[in-house]
Amino acid sequence: xxxxxxxxxxxxxxxxxxxxxxxxxxxxxxxxAKSTTAQNLGYHLSIRRHRVLLIDIDPQGSLTTFMGLEPxxxxxxxxxxxxxxxxxxxxxxxxxxxxxxxxxxxxxANAEQELIFAELREFRLKxxxxxxxxxxxxxxxxxxxxxxxxxxxxxxxxxxxxxPIQCQFKALKGTDSLLKTVARVQRKLNRSLKIAGFFPxxxxxxxxxxxxxxxxxxxxxxxxxxIFPPPTSCYSSGRSS
Ligand SMILES: Nc1ncnc2c1ncn2[C@@H]1O[C@H](COP(=O)(O)OP(=O)(O)OP(=O)(O)O)[C@@H](O)[C@H]1O
Ligand SMILES: [Mg+2]
Numbered sequence: 420x421x422x423x424x425x426x427x428x429x430x431x432x433x434x435x436x437x438x439x440x441x442x443x444x445x446x447x448x449x450x451x452a453k454s455t456t457a458q459n460l461g462y463h464l465s466i467r468r469h470r471v472l473l474i475d476i477d478p479q480g481s482l483t484t485f486m487g488l489e490p491x492x493x494x495x496x497x498x499x500x501x502x503x504x505x506x507x508x509x510x511x512x513x514x515x516x517x518x519x520x521x522x523x524x525x526x527x528a529n530a531e532q533e534l535i536f537a538e539l540r541e542f543r544l545k546x547x548x549x550x551x552x553x554x555x556x557x558x559x560x561x562x563x564x565x566x567x568x569x570x571x572x573x574x575x576x577x578x579x580x581x582x583p584i585q586c587q588f589k590a591l592k593g594t595d596s597l598l599k600t601v602a603r604v605q606r607k608l609n610r611s612l613k614i615a616g617f618f619p620x621x622x623x624x625x626x627x628x629x630x631x632x633x634x635x636x637x638x639x640x641x642x643x644x645x646i647f648p649p650p651t652s653c654y655s656s657g658r659s660s
Pocket of ligand 2: 561
């Protein structure tokens with residue numbers, strides 16, 4: 420029952436916070452299709468009329484490139500908002516085929532160093548995302564291939580983590596450290612972080628090695644979270660090419 424304007428406001432705000440799903444695409448292994456998955460998931464969600472913001476938090480700027488921007492040409496990126504001491508808003512490129520993007524470029528590599536001494540640095544991304552929550556249904560964060568501070572602040576800011584996992588022989592190598600990192604964040608910094616699931620990528624149904632790898636992934640990880648069916652095709656739509 421709502422009997423006060425203030426309560427009503429708080430309820431609406433909490434509802435908005437709860438409704439915005441913030442999903443980190445996270446795996447410290449390189450080249451497992453994190454950026455490709457972020458882009459494709461973003462498009463599929465936007466086709467279903469969800470309001471989607473992609474955040475590129477990788478200094479390589481792959482997602483930025485996939486979305487058709489040239490990282491080196493950008494004057495403002497997520498880096499500026501992260502290190503700003505004057506509440507600089509996140510720079511957003513709007514409506515790139517129906518999706519918004521906060522881009523990154525190589526300057527973001529400096530943030531690792533610059534944030535070391537920042538107060539409450541683990542909450543920095545969460546803090547700068549807060550004003551955007553009412554505007555989006557989904558915020559997808561494309562993490563770099565590392566367990567460093569940029570991945571950590573992404574996990575702290577997220578409601579969910581989705582782990583793309585490449586269907587090849589060393590797919591499960593490093594899963595322990597990945598899960599430990601997620602568990603540490605859940606324990607100390609973000610109790611409500613959930614593992615949305617593992618998403619097998621680059622799977623070829625006709626390849627027996629891929630089939631065996633997928634079986635191992637299911638055997639070893641299905642007790643922890645959902646193993647999504649691998650997509651038949653997971654290529655970048657290649658806006659930039
Ligand atoms: N299903 C697929 N089949 C073949 N190649 C793919 C597939 N999905 C993605 N790729 C390609 O694999 C490469 C790595 O993909 P992507 O950049 O998405 O991985 P990543 O995990 O984000 O890499 P990084 O760890 O460097 O950020 C890209 O060239 C991409 O186009
Ligand atoms: Mg990437």
